[in-house]
Amino acid sequence: MPTLRVVDSITELSPVDAGCIAVSGSHGGLSSARYALAARPLLSIFNDAGVGKDSAGVAALDFLQASGLAACTVSHKSARIGEALSTMCDGVISYANPLALMLGVQVSEGCQRVLDKLQTH
Incomplete structure (x- = not known):
């Protein structure tokens, strides 16, 4: 069973x-993606930060997919940006890369339902 890390950043x-x-x-932008790439989690969950110009708030998903890592975002309307507990307890998945979809x-x-499923398999 994978370890759960709940981090504001x-x-x-x-x-x-x-x-x-x-x-x-964290927002799901490229700067966040680089930190996730260095750590190589099974799944990274970010905030979509309203998606933004040129989809900057979800750019991490494609970047991490290209590096073989699963990632998704929760909607900025469901969880507070910068607060991981809000992501976990209140977040609703808004975007997911294909590797995240393959994880279920x-x-x-x-988000809590996603975590429950992943931690029982």
Whole structure:
């Protein structure tokens, strides 16, 4: 069963967290993706931050997919940006890359439900 790491900022992860499920309050932009790439979690969960110009708030998903890592976001309307507990308890999945979908993540599903499924398999 993967370890659960709940961090307000994805920058709190390190290589010792490889294979964990990372629930963060960070936006899903490229700068956050680089920290996730360095730590290599099984799944990174971010906030979509309203998606933004040129989909900058979800750019991490494609970047991490290209690196073989699963990632998804929760809607900024469901969880507070920068607060991982809000991501985990209140977040509703808004976007997911194909690797996250393969893990069983579903858009419109509550983050806590995703975590429950992943931690029982």
